[in-house]
Amino acid sequence: MDIRTYLQEGAARVEARLAEITAGDAAPFSLVHNAMAYSLFAGGKRIRPILAMASCEACGGDVDVALTFGCALEMIHTYTLIHDDLPAMDNDEMRRGRPSNHVKYGEAQALLAGCGLLTWAYEVMANEGREGRVPADIAVRIIAETSRRIGWQGTMGGQSLDMIYTTQGTPPSLEELRLMEYAKTAELLNLAILHGALVANADEPALAALTVFGENIGLAFQVADDVLDVVADPEQFGKPIGSDKAQGKTTYVDHLGLDGARNYLKELLDTALLALADFDAKADALRALARFIVERAY
Amino acid sequence: MDIRTYLQEGAARVEARLAEITAGDAAPFSLVHNAMAYSLFAGGKRIRPILAMASCEACGGDVDVALTFGCALEMIHTYTLIHDDLPAMDNDEMRRGRPSNHVKYGEAQALLAGCGLLTWAYEVMANEGREGRVPADIAVRIIAETSRRIGWQGTMGGQSLDMIYTTQGTPPSLEELRLMEYAKTAELLNLAILHGALVANADEPALAALTVFGENIGLAFQVADDVLDVVADPEQFGKPIGSDKAQGKTTYVDHLGLDGARNYLKELLDTALLALADFDAKADALRALARFIVERAY
Numbered sequence: 267m268d269i270r271t272y273l274q275e276g277a278a279r280v281e282a283r284l285a286e287i288t289a290g291d292a293a294p295f296s297l298v299h300n301a302m303a304y305s306l307f308a309g310g311k312r313i314r315p316i317l318a319m320a321s322c323e324a325c326g327g328d329v330d331v332a333l334t335f336g337c338a339l340e341m342i343h344t345y346t347l348i349h350d351d352l353p354a355m356d357n358d359e360m361r362r363g364r365p366s367n368h369v370k371y372g373e374a375q376a377l378l379a380g381c382g383l384l385t386w387a388y389e390v391m392a393n394e395g396r397e398g399r400v401p402a403d404i405a406v407r408i409i410a411e412t413s414r415r416i417g418w419q420g421t422m423g424g425q426s427l428d429m430i431y432t433t434q435g436t437p438p439s440l441e442e443l444r445l446m447e448y449a450k451t452a453e454l455l456n457l458a459i460l461h462g463a464l465v466a467n468a469d470e471p472a473l474a475a476l477t478v479f480g481e482n483i484g485l486a487f488q489v490a491d492d493v494l495d496v497v498a499d500p501e502q503f504g505k506p507i508g509s510d511k512a513q514g515k516t517t518y519v520d521h522l523g524l525d526g527a528r529n530y531l532k533e534l535l536d537t538a539l540l541a542l543a544d545f546d547a548k549a550d551a552l553r554a555l556a557r558f559i560v561e562r563a564y
Numbered sequence: 565m566d567i568r569t570y571l572q573e574g575a576a577r578v579e580a581r582l583a584e585i586t587a588g589d590a591a592p593f594s595l596v597h598n599a600m601a602y603s604l605f606a607g608g609k610r611i612r613p614i615l616a617m618a619s620c621e622a623c624g625g626d627v628d629v630a631l632t633f634g635c636a637l638e639m640i641h642t643y644t645l646i647h648d649d650l651p652a653m654d655n656d657e658m659r660r661g662r663p664s665n666h667v668k669y670g671e672a673q674a675l676l677a678g679c680g681l682l683t684w685a686y687e688v689m690a691n692e693g694r695e696g697r698v699p700a701d702i703a704v705r706i707i708a709e710t711s712r713r714i715g716w717q718g719t720m721g722g723q724s725l726d727m728i729y730t731t732q733g734t735p736p737s738l739e740e741l742r743l744m745e746y747a748k749t750a751e752l753l754n755l756a757i758l759h760g761a762l763v764a765n766a767d768e769p770a771l772a773a774l775t776v777f778g779e780n781i782g783l784a785f786q787v788a789d790d791v792l793d794v795v796a797d798p799e800q801f802g803k804p805i806g807s808d809k810a811q812g813k814t815t816y817v818d819h820l821g822l823d824g825a826r827n828y829l830k831e832l833l834d835t836a837l838l839a840l841a842d843f844d845a846k847a848d849a850l851r852a853l854a855r856f857i858v859e860r861a862y
Contacts, residue, residue, distance in 0.1 A: 294743065295721035297728060302716065349679070354671035373652035374727045381647070381679065382716035388686055389711030395704035402700035406693035409707060413687030418600065418680035423593035429672045430595060445592065 269554045276316035281307070283315075283337050287390060301371040301379035302386070306344050308362045314339045317458040317483075317555060318465075321476060324542075324549035327466020331399050335408065335461040338387040342416055343454060345387075348380040350425065356513060388412075400465055408464050415453045424450025428515075437516040444485070447518075451491075452484025459483070459552075475541045482538035483556050489531050490563035492517035496524060497563075528563065535560040567852045574614035579605070581613075581635050585688060599669040599677035600684070603642050606660045612637045615756040615781075615853060616763075619774060622840075622847035625764020629697050633706065633759040636685040640714055641752060643685075646678040648723065654811060686710075698763055706762050713751045722748025726813075735814040742783070745816075749789075750782025757781070757850075773839045780836035781854050787829050788861035790815035794822060795861075826861065833858040 284306060292299035315336025322332030351358040351366040352373060359369050368376035388409065395405025414420060427446040431438045438446060459480035463473055495510045496519055510517050518527045538556050542549050582604060590597035613634025620630030649656040649664040650671060657667050666674035686707065693703025712718060725744040729736045736744060757778035761771055793808045794817055808815050816825045836854050840847050 292716075294740075295716055295724060295747075298716050298721060298724040349675060352675070354675060374731075375724060377647060377650070377652060377675070378716070378720045378724050378727075381682065382720045384679065384682065385711050385715035385720065389708055389715065392704050392708035392711060395700070396708050402693070402704045406690050406700045406703050406707075409704075410687055410690035410694050413683050413690060417683035417687065418590075418593055418596050418676070422676045422680045422683065423596055426593060426596040426673060426676050429676075433672075442592075449593075 267550060267554055269558045272551060272554065273311065273313075273316060273558070276319060277312040279319075279333055280312040280315045280337060280340060283333050284340065287334075287337060287386075297371070298375055298378050298382055301367060301375045302344075302383050304370060305348050305361075305367045305379065306341065306383065308344075308364060310340070310343075310362070312340060313487075313555075313559075314343055314455060314458040317455060317552075318462040320549075320551040320555055321459040321462025321480075322466045323462075324476075324545050324552045325463050325466035325468040325472055326548060327462065327468070328399075331394065332462045332465045334394055334399070335391060335465055336458060338390040339412075339454065339458050339461065341383045341387040341390070342412075342421075345380040345383040346421055346425070346454075348376055348383070352376060355425070355429065404464055404467065408461060411460060411464075412457060415457045420449050420453045421451075424448070424453070431516065432514055435514075437520075440518075440521040443516055443518065443521065447488045448481075448485060451488045452481065455484040455487055456480030472545075475544065478541035479538045479552070479556070482534045482541070483559060486531055486534040486538070486556075486560050489518045489527055489534065490560055492519050493524065493527050493531070493563040495519075531560050531563060565848060565852055567856045570849060570852065571609065571611075571614060571856070574617060575610040577617075577631055578610040578613045578635060578638060581631050582638065585632075585635060585684075595669070596673055596676050596680055599665060599673045600642075600680050602668060603646050603659075603665045603677065604639065604681065606642075606662065608638070608642075608660070610638060611785075611853075611857075612641055612753060612756040615753060615850075616760040618847075618849040618853055619757040619760025619778075620764045621760075622774070622843050622850045623761050623764035623766040623770055624846060625760065625766070626697075629692065630760045630763045632692055632697070633689060633763055634756060636688040637710075637752065637756050637759065639681045639685040639688070640710075640719075643678040643681040644719055644723070644752075646674055646681070650674060653723070653727065702762055702765065706759060709758060709762075710755060713755045718747050718751045719749075722746070722751070729814065730812055733812075735818075738816075738819040741814055741816065741819065745786045746779075746783060749786045750779065753782040753785055754778030770843075773842065776839035777836045777850070777854070780832045780839070781857060784829055784832040784836070784854075784858050787816045787825055787832065788858055790817050791822065791825050791829070791861040793817075829858050829861060 288303060315333060318332045318336030319329045322329050348367045350356050351361055352368055359366055367379060391405060391409050394400050395402040424446050428450055459476050463476045522530055535556060539553060542553060586601060613631060616630045616634030617627045620627050646665045648654050649659055650666055657664055665677060689707050692698050693700040722744050726748055757774050761774045820828055833854060837851060840851060
C-alpha cells in the first residue's frame with residue numbers, strides 16, 4: 267500500500283464527515299460556530315480519525331462508524347490546540363500558518379470555541395449510540411474511556427504538568443517527561459485506536475494487543491515530533507524548527523540525544539508491530555501508519 | 565414541607581456524593597485536582613442536583629441515581645463559573661467570598677480545572693450507564709441531551725452572546741436578552757429536571773410537562789437573580805449588589821422595571837406550576853422549589 271495516498275484519502279473522508287457534522291444554520295450563535303469551524307477546518311493531517319478507521323479495519327468492523335468517532339476525537343484534538351495557543355498557556359499567535367483562534371476571534375470566543383468543540387464531540391459520540399449505529403453499551407464505554415483519557419488524568423493533566431515544568435523552571439526528568447507526554451499527547455492517539463477497536467466490538471485479547479500498539483505508537487509520535495523539532499525541513503514540518511527550545515520545553519532529544527531518541531523510536535515501533543503479530547492483512551494499514559509516524563523522523 | 569430544611573438536607577447529600585466522586589490519590593496531577601476541588605467545594609446552594617432529585621422523585625424514580633447525575637451537572641456548573649471569572653471573560657477576582665480560581669491557581673490551571681470538571685462530569689454520567697445503575701440507552705440519551713444544552717447552542721452559546729453584548733456596547737433587546745439568558749442559565753436548570761425525569765424513565769407526557777416546568781423555572785431563576793441584584797440584602801445574596809450594572813450587563817429589570825420583572829416572575833411560576841397539574845404529591849418538593857426560586861425575589 268502507498269501510505270501517502272492512504273493518508274490523503276483518509277483525510278478527505280474526515281474533511282467530508284466533519285463538514286456533515288458541522289453543517290446547518292448556526293444563528294444566533296454564528297460567532298462561536300465560526301470560531302470552531304476556523305480551527306476545525308485548518309488543514310490538519312487528521313491522523314487520529316485515520317488511526318481509528320485503520321484500527322476498526324484491523325478488527326473487521328464498520329469503518330464508516332469509526333470515522334465518526336474519529337471525527338469526535340479530531341474535534342477534541344482541535345479544542346486542545348485552541349486552548350494551548352491561548353496567552354495563559356503557550357501564547358502562540360500562529361497555528362498552521364494562520365493567526366491562532368484567539369488572535370482571530372479574541373480570547374473569550376476562543377475559550378468558548380474550545381469548550382464548544384469538546385462538548386460537541388460528546389454529542390457526536392452519544393448520538394452514534396442513540397441512533398443505533400453502535401449498541402448503547404459500546405457508546406457508553408467509549409464515552410467513559412474518552413473522558414478518563416482526555417481529562418485531568420490524561421490530556422489536561424499532561425498539559426497541567428507541562429505548564430508547571432515550563433513556567434516554574436524545573437525541567438522534568440526523563441521519567442517525568444515520559445509521563446507528562448504520555449498523558450498530554452500519546453493517550454489521545456492510543457484512544458483513537460481504542461475507538462476503532464470498540465466500534466468493531468473487538469474481543470479482549472484484540473483490545474489488549476491494540477492497547478500495547480497504541481501506547482507505543484502514541485509515545486513514538488511525540489518522540490518523532492521532538493526529533494523533527496531539531497532536524498526537520500521547516501516547510502514540511504508545518505511549524506518553526508526549534509520552537510520547543512525557544513519555549514523552554516524539555517524534549518526527548520535533551521535527555522537521550524538525537525541518536526538515542528531515534529533508537530528509542532525504533533524500539534517503540536518494534537514493540538508496536540510485535541503486538542500486532544496475531545492480526546492478519548486487515549491490519550496492514552495500521553502497520554503502515556505506525557511506520558509512517560516513526561520514519562518521518564529519519 | 566419546610567423548604568429550607570429540604571434544601572439543607574439536599575445540599576448535604578450533594579456534598580457527600582461529590583466527595584465520593586472526587587476521592588482518591590490524584591498524584592501526579594494533584595495541582596489541577598486541587599484547583600478543581602477548590603471551586604467544587606466552595607459552598608454553593610447545589611440547586612441543580614437538588615432539582616434533579618426532586619424531578620426524579622416526582623416521577624417515582626431512584627433518587628440516589630438522580631443525585632449522581634445532578635452532581636455531574638454541578639461539576640459542569642462549576643466549570644462555567646471558573647471560566648466566566650477568567651480575565652478574558654467577566655474578570656471577577658472574587659467568587660463566594662474567596663479569590664477566584666485563576667487568582668488562586670493561575671489562569672492556565674484554572675482553564676484546565678474548568679475543562680477537567682466538564683470532562684469528569686461526562687465520565688460520571690457514562691459510568692452510571694456502564695455500571696448498570698441506569699440502562700445504557702438512558703445514559704446515552706442523557707449525555708446527548710446534556711451536550712446539546714451546555715454546548716455552543718446552549719450554555720456556551722449564551723456566554724458567547726453575553727460577551728458580545730457586554731464588550732461591543734450593543735445592549736440586547738428583551739427578546740435577545742431572553743434568548744441569551746435562556747441559553748446561558750435556564751437551559752442548565754431545565755436540564756437538571758430532565759436528568760431526574762430520564763433517570764426515572766418517565767413517559768413522554770411526563771417529560772413534556774416537566775420540560776414546560778423546567779423552561780419556566782429556568783427563566784424565572786435568572787429574572788429573580790436580576791431582581792435580587794437590585795434589591796437584595798448583600799449578606800444573603802452572596803455577591804455585591806449592583807454588580808450587573810457595574811459590568812454593563814443588561815437585565816430584565818432594565819427592560820421591564822422592578823414591578824414588571826416581578827410580574828413576569830409570577831407569570832413564569834404560574835405556568836410552571838400549571839404544567840405539574842397531573843402530578844401527585846410526589847411532585848410537592850418540585851413545586852416548593854419553584855416557589856422558593858421565585859419568592860426569594862419578593
